[in-house]
Amino acid sequence: MKNSKRKLIILGSGFASFSTLKGIDTDLYEVVVVSPRNHFIFTPLLPSTTVGTIEFRSIIEPIRSAKENITYYQAFCTGIDTAGKRIDCTGALDGNIFSLPYDTLVIGVGAVSNTFGIPGVERYGLFLKELSDARAIRQRIIENFERASTPNLPFEERRRLLHFVVVGGGPTGVEFAAELHDFMTEDLVDSYASVLPDVSITLFEAGDALLSSFDAALSEYTVRIFQRQKISVRLHAQVAAVEEKEILLKDGSRVPYGMMVWSTGNTQTSFVRSLPFEKDRGSRLITDEYFRVKGQSDLYSLGDCATIEGKVLPATSQVAQQEGYYLARSLNAVAKGRTAAPFIYHHRGMLAYIGSNRALADLPQVKGRGFSTWIFWRSAYLTKLVSWKNKVLVVFDWMKAFVFGRDASRF
Incomplete structure (x- = not known):
């Protein structure tokens, strides 16, 4: 018997x-997912994985399951190929x-x-969008502490090795700086007591x-709060270039650093830029209020790679999640x-999260800050995790970090 279900392909995870x-x-629908990443990441908690507050696998969900x-x-x-209704693919593992x-x-x-085309950012900077990024950051932190502990250095x-720089004062940059501060003051203070006085954290924000x-x-x-935690905040600081050991600012000053995390917003992938559909000035695909790509039928786009014509929505997980659930209901209808x-x-x-068990909540009806808001922050994200497995693992990680501390091993 012929399958009467329409074939739906979803690109991305x-x-x-x-x-x-x-x-x-x-x-x-007969559903097919095509993505080079075989899991979903709950990115709001990704900064917590960089220092071991939460373990990597606790915030992912395999696509197949x-x-x-x-x-x-x-x-x-x-x-x-919109005329033939086919997509071309290349295997992420074997190039097939x-x-x-x-x-x-x-x-x-x-x-x-x-990266805004700034020289050296891709070569010397670390990013925070994937689990591989978080793992690289965690390893670099411990590596720098070990190198800084070498005799006669x-x-x-x-x-320089112990100067940790964050570029970008948005939520990801702020939360990473906060998690890094907690890791150093709560967990590395004993293991690296001799070098801890030489540690510094600087956050650069162009605005x-x-x-x-x-x-x-x-x-x-x-x-x-950051000033109290001795995190240096430098506003109106624009990066001109990044070298192996120094950051050059547009005011001409040079800043030695041991690790730099770059978190200054998003741009479109080369794939989206290559598509022959109408785009906005930021190269996002223009859609209508049903997420249909402008001028196309049976072709939809949503999330950070798309924009509704005439509307401006922030590039956040909250927006993307609402769009996804809406589109599913719409396609079902x-x-x-x-x-x-x-x-x-x-x-x-x-x-x-802003460190030292403090958080912010900017809600439509109320603004909150401090310890009680941190409890709310954890509770809110716990409810948003996509599976019971993730919820249990994250709670266990929080308890483990509270009782035993974060793991400072490098492997």
Whole structure:
């Protein structure tokens, strides 16, 4: 008997694509997921994994087990033939080239870190978008402490190795700086007591405020807390170039560093840039309020790689998740011959961890800060984790870090 289900291909495994996958009805669609990453990452807790507050596998969900009756290919999509309704793919592991037919295609491939073309950033900087990034950061932290503990090391070289720089004062940069501070003051203080006085953390922000999307009072509170924690905050600081051991600022000053984490926003992937569809000035695919790509049929795009024409939505996991669940409901309705209402974003607020068991909550009806807000921050993210396995593992990690401390091993 011929399969009457429409073939739906979802590109990507981030918040937007994963939410679409979770919400789609596999009785209505034959679902195929194509992504070079075979798991979903709960990125709001990714900074916590860089120092061992949470372990890497506690915030991931394998694509193959996320939904029954789906097909997954670990591959890159390299091209789209809208006339023939096929996509070209290249295997992420072996480079095998193949093509797949589709009836409906969803593009949710996300975005990549924006280096603004600044020389040296990609070569010498570390990023924080994938688990591999978090693992590299954790290893570099311990490596620098071990190198700084070597006998007869010149004082200036020790100070350079132990100068940790974060570029970008958004939520990811702020939360990483906070987690790094906690790791050093709570867990490395005994193991590396002889070199700890030489440690410094600096956060560079090109604008005039940290967490510029938050309420101004919360942003100012964050700066005060960072100052109390001896995290140096440098506003209006623009990076001109990055060298192996120094950062050159546009004011001409040079800043020696041992590790730099670059967190300055997103830009589009080369794949999205190559697509022959209409885009905005940021190279995001333009869609209507149903996430249909402009001028196309049966082709949808959402998340960080797309924008609704005439609307400006922040590039956050909250937005992407709402878009994904909406699109799943909309596609389910279409398969049943119904019409869905246009997408409406419901802003539920923003949260950020700022260190020393303090957090911020910028909610529509209330603003919160401090220890009680940190409890709320943990509770809120715990409820948002996608599976009971993740919830249990994260709670266990929090308890383990509280009782035994974070692991400072390098492996």
